[in-house]
Structures are given as structure tokens and as C-alpha cells.
Amino acid sequence: MKKSIIQIKGVKKAYKNVEVLKGVDFEVEQGGIFALLGSNGTGKTTMIRIMATLLKADEGSIVINGFDIKKNPRGIRDSISLTGQFAAIDEILTGRENLQMIAKLRHLKNPKEVANELINRFGMTEAADRRVATYSGGMKRRIDIAMSLAGNPKIIFLDEPSTGLDPEARLEVWKIVQELSASGTTVFLTTQYLEEAEQLADKIAILHGGKIIALDTLEGLKKLFPPAKVEYVEKQPTLEEIFLTIIGKKEAI
Amino acid sequence: MESTNKYFLKDMGVMFGRSMRHISRSMDTIITVCITPIAMMLLFVYVFGGAIQTGTGNYVNYLLPGILLMAIGSGIAYVAYRLFIDKSRGIFERFHSMPIARSTVLWGHVLTSLISNGISVVVIILVALLMGFRSSAGILEWLAVFGILAIFTLALTWIAVIAGLAAKTPDGAGAFSYPIIFLPFISSAFVPTNTMPKAVRAFAENQPVTPIVEAIRNLLANKPVGNNIWVALGWCIAITVVAYIFAMRNYKKL
Numbered sequence: 001m002k003k004s005i006i007q008i009k010g011v012k013k014a015y016k017n018v019e020v021l022k023g024v025d026f027e028v029e030q031g032g033i034f035a036l037l038g039s040n041g042t043g044k045t046t047m048i049r050i051m052a053t054l055l056k057a058d059e060g061s062i063v064i065n066g067f068d069i070k071k072n073p074r075g076i077r078d079s080i081s082l083t084g085q086f087a088a089i090d091e092i093l094t095g096r097e098n099l100q101m102i103a104k105l106r107h108l109k110n111p112k113e114v115a116n117e118l119i120n121r122f123g124m125t126e127a128a129d130r131r132v133a134t135y136s137g138g139m140k141r142r143i144d145i146a147m148s149l150a151g152n153p154k155i156i157f158l159d160e161p162s163t164g165l166d167p168e169a170r171l172e173v174w175k176i177v178q179e180l181s182a183s184g185t186t187v188f189l190t191t192q193y194l195e196e197a198e199q200l201a202d203k204i205a206i207l208h209g210g211k212i213i214a215l216d217t218l219e220g221l222k223k224l225f226p227p228a229k230v231e232y233v234e235k236q237p238t239l240e241e242i243f244l245t246i247i248g249k250k251e252a253i
Numbered sequence: 254m255e256s257t258n259k260y261f262l263k264d265m266g267v268m269f270g271r272s273m274r275h276i277s278r279s280m281d282t283i284i285t286v287c288i289t290p291i292a293m294m295l296l297f298v299y300v301f302g303g304a305i306q307t308g309t310g311n312y313v314n315y316l317l318p319g320i321l322l323m324a325i326g327s328g329i330a331y332v333a334y335r336l337f338i339d340k341s342r343g344i345f346e347r348f349h350s351m352p353i354a355r356s357t358v359l360w361g362h363v364l365t366s367l368i369s370n371g372i373s374v375v376v377i378i379l380v381a382l383l384m385g386f387r388s389s390a391g392i393l394e395w396l397a398v399f400g401i402l403a404i405f406t407l408a409l410t411w412i413a414v415i416a417g418l419a420a421k422t423p424d425g426a427g428a429f430s431y432p433i434i435f436l437p438f439i440s441s442a443f444v445p446t447n448t449m450p451k452a453v454r455a456f457a458e459n460q461p462v463t464p465i466v467e468a469i470r471n472l473l474a475n476k477p478v479g480n481n482i483w484v485a486l487g488w489c490i491a492i493t494v495v496a497y498i499f500a501m502r503n504y505k506k507l
Contacts, residue, residue, distance in 0.1 A: 052346075053349070053350060054350055074352055077351055078352045080350065081350070081351075082347060082350040084343040084347065085343070086342060086343050087342075087343075088343035088344045088346060088347040089342070090271065090344060092274065092278055092279065093271070097274065101267055101270075101271060102347075104263075104267045105264060105267055105348070105351055105353050106351065106352070107263065147347075
């Protein structure tokens with residue numbers, strides 16, 4: 001087993017009298033892609049906000065990259081980066097200025113070069129000097145994720161990274177996530193799309209009723225079911241496949 | 254904590270840079286802020302002014318301080334709006350999950366407010382000069398005027414912070430500023446208070462706008478300011494302190 005970089009034990013959180021998290025336990029291995037799967041309103045965002053030091057848990061212990069959240073939240077903030085559900089970008093600034101701002105706030109020595117490098121990596125050279133207000137949804141998501149990468153944090157939290165994106169932009173986000181993981185960054189993402197977890201994650205945790213009810217690899221989870229039977233079914237193309245073929249972007253996968 | 258303080262100035266610098274870009278790219282908001290007070294000034298000077306007996310020769314001189322306060326009152330609506338946008342877009346969350354000095358996020362907005370309102374004030378003074386405003390004040394008096402206006406802006410800005418953090422819609426964020434914009438009407442800003450009915454007069458003479466207006470008017474006319482300046486400063490500082498405490502309390506809850 002690989003070294004674990006996030007350790008969560010017995011985390012509870014209630015809003016007023018509604019208990020959202022009722023004792024959540026899990027560990028995340030370094031360098032992998034970990035998906036927290038659950039329906040809307042099961043507390044995925046609450047869990048991510050707690051880990052990102054934005055919200056305090058009522059009970060339980062959280063250790064990220066060796067830092068205890070109670071003793072050293074700043075150590076955690078140094079190790080992580082959060083990309084929330086909605087693109088958190090300053091729309092009055094240009095993409096480049098947004099990247100430079102984040103690089104400066106991470107106290108990096110060469111914010112300009114960091115911004116340039118991210119612009120190249122994300123293929124945004126043309127758009128970089130336009131104001132973000134003029135960007136499409138997919139481009140905003142791209143710059144949003146790029147901002148999270150400034151300073152190469154060890155762990156990236158992505159809260160529903162593909163919600164509200166068109167299929168093309170979603171595939172692009174998936175590609176970015178896979179590249180991140182390949183470069184050694186630990187990715188923790190929440191999603192309500194089963195397909196997304198299936199495509200991306202090394203480990204999948206299912207959050208339901210305030211607890212983690214299953215945590216395994218996709219293969220492991222599949223074993224929970226009876227062995228697959230062989231059946232012959234005519235394979236119809238999905239609308240997504242048709243759409244992508246027509247617009248000729250299929251190679252993006 | 255130690256390392257947070259180490260970066261305070263650096264982070265403040267970044268926030269300040271962001272603010273300046275916001276101001277320079279939204280000069281239209283400064284025009285919007287200035288238009289109503291300038292229209293009021295034209296209306297009062299060229300329409301009502303002839304009938305208003307202030308006991309001073311130059312009505313523009315009499316009017317200007319109240320107009321400046323009005324402009325600041327409408328300027329801070331944008332502070333609340335900008336804060337609301339940062340909160341609702343998740344920009345606060347992004348900043349707060351980063352290793353920065355947290356309070357700089359708010360102070361950046363406060364600085365933006367001071368500078369953009371400062372620009373509005375200068376624009377309105379220039380228009381007033383065209384309309385015949387003349388002052389015999391020296392440098393010290395002008396500094397005192399800008400000092401009072403800055404503290405007044407600060408007081409209203411912290412109220413705007415509370416409104417921006419509490420708002421549920423962008424329109425709601427700015428709504429609190431309307432009563433503030435109209436406060437100068439029930440004061441000595443446009444007409445002397447001695448013709449008002451008793452109850453209105455009592456309110457007018459004991460609300461913050463009157464002593465602030467009187468202090469600025471006397472400073473600009475190079476007359477002794479008497480107690481007014483202390484009452485004016487007292488109001489501004491008291492509002493600043495109370496609003497700051499509430500604003501910070503709400504901010505920490507985010």
C-alpha cells in the first residue's frame with residue numbers, strides 16, 4: 001500500500017440540528033485520484049470545506065500532509081489548493097493577472113514565470129490577456145484549475161469539477177485531472193456522476209447517510225456484485241458519442 | 254500566527270494591486286457615483302438656490318460639503334456590491350484556503366473604497382469650482398477636510414462591509430446606502446436648520462451629518478470650527494469602531 005497523505009477519523013458536522021456528517025473515516029493515498037461519490041446534499045462539499053480549513057468539524061481528527069488541522073491549519077493551507085464548485089476567479093482581471101495574483105499570494109519568487117508556464121500548459125496563450133468576464137464556461141473552469149496549480153500544491157481538492165460543463169469541456173477537465181495525478185499530485189474530487197468516478201478515480205468512496213458506506217477501487221467495488229454474466233447486447237452509440245463525433249473532437253479523450 | 258504576520262504587508266500589496274485594477278477598469282462606477290450628487294448640486298444652485306436664505310453670499314460654498322457626503326454615501330454601495338461578488342463567487346473561499354494573512358482580504362476592499370471615493374470627491378470639487386465654488390482655506394484646512402472625509406468614508410465602508418457580507422442578492426447589498434444618501438437632506442447641508450419644525454430640527458441638529466457638514470464648511474471658509482469638528486470626528490470614529498466590530502464578527506463566521 002502507498003503512503004497515505006490524508007487521514008480522516010470520526011469527523012462529525014451538524015448544521016443547527018441537522019447532522020450532515022455522522023462519523024466519516026477514510027484515508028487517501030499519495031499521488032492517486034480519490035473520488036468522493038454521493039447524491040446532492042449528502043455532505044460532500046461540507047467534507048471538502050472542512051478539509052480546506054474553511055469550516056470546523058464538530059468532532060473527529062483530520063491530518064493532511066502530516067499537519068493536524070487543529071494545531072496547524074496553515075501547514076495544511078500550504079499543502080493544498082481548493083477549486084470550488086463555482087469558478088472562483090476575479091472576472092475584472094485577465095487570466096494572466098489572476099494567475100499572477102494567486103502566485104503572489106502563495107509567496108512564490110517568480111509569479112510572472114509561474115503564470116506564463118501555466119498559460120502554456122493549459123493552452124491559453126490567446127485568451128490570457130483578455131478579461132475573464134469574456135471567457136466561456138469551459139475556459140473559466142480551466143483557468144480556475146490552473147490557478148489552483150500555482151506553486152504546485154501537493155493535494156488538489158476539486159469540488160464537482162465538471163458540473164455545469166458541456167461534454168467537450170468535461171473531457172478536458174478529466175484530461176487535466178489525469179495529467180495532474182500522473183505528475184504526482186494527489187487529487188481529491190467530489191462528484192455526483194458515477195461515470196466521472198469510474199473514468200478517473202483510483203479509489204472511490206461512497207458517502208451516504210453521513211457515513212462512508214463503501215471505499216475501494218473500482219474493481220473492488222465491482223466484486224461486491226455477483227460475477228458478470230456474458231450477454232449479447234447491441235451497442236447503440238450514446239448521444240454523447242454521437243455529439244463528439246459530429247463536432248470532431250473525439251480525439252480529445 | 255507569526256508567519257501570518259510576516260506576510261501581512263506582502264499580501265496587502267497584492268490585494269491593493271487588485272483594488273487599483275478594479276478602480277481603473279470601472280471608471281464608469283465613479284461616474285455613476287458622481288452623477289446624482291452633481292445633478293443635485295446643479296438643481297440646488299440654479300433652481301432652488303435663489304430662494305434659499307443661508308446668510309452667506311455663495312450658495313455653492315454652502316452646499317458643497319453636503320454634496321460630498323452624498324457622493325460618499327452612494328460610493329459605498331459599490332463596496333458592498335464588490336464584497337458580495339467576492340463572497341458569492343467563492344473568491345473569499347479561495348483566498349481563505351490559501352496560506353495568506355486573512356484580514357488583508359477585507360482591508361483590500363476598504364482601501365479600494367477610500368481611493369475610489371477620494372477620486373469622486375476630487376471630481377465633484379472640480380465641478381463645484383466651475384460652478385463658482387471658492388475657498389480661502391490653506392493647506393492645513395484642506396488636509397483637515399480630507400481627513401474628515403476619509404474617516405467618514407471609513408465609517409460608512411465598514412457599514413458597507415456588514416451589508417455586503419449579509420446580503421443575499423447583489424441589489425440587496427447596496428440597498429442600505431439609500432437612507433445614508435438622504436441623510437444630508439434632513440441636516441444643515443442644504444438649508445439652515447432654524448426654519449425647520451421643532452422635531453425635525455432636533456433630529457437634524459443631532460444627527461452626524463450636521464456637525465460634519467458644519468466642520469467642513471467652516472474649514473473651507475477659513476472660519477473657526479469650534480466644537481463641531483470634535484463632534485464630527487466623535488461620530489465618525491464611534492460609527493467606525495462599532496461597524497468594524499460587527500463586520501469582523503460576521504467576517505470570521507464565513
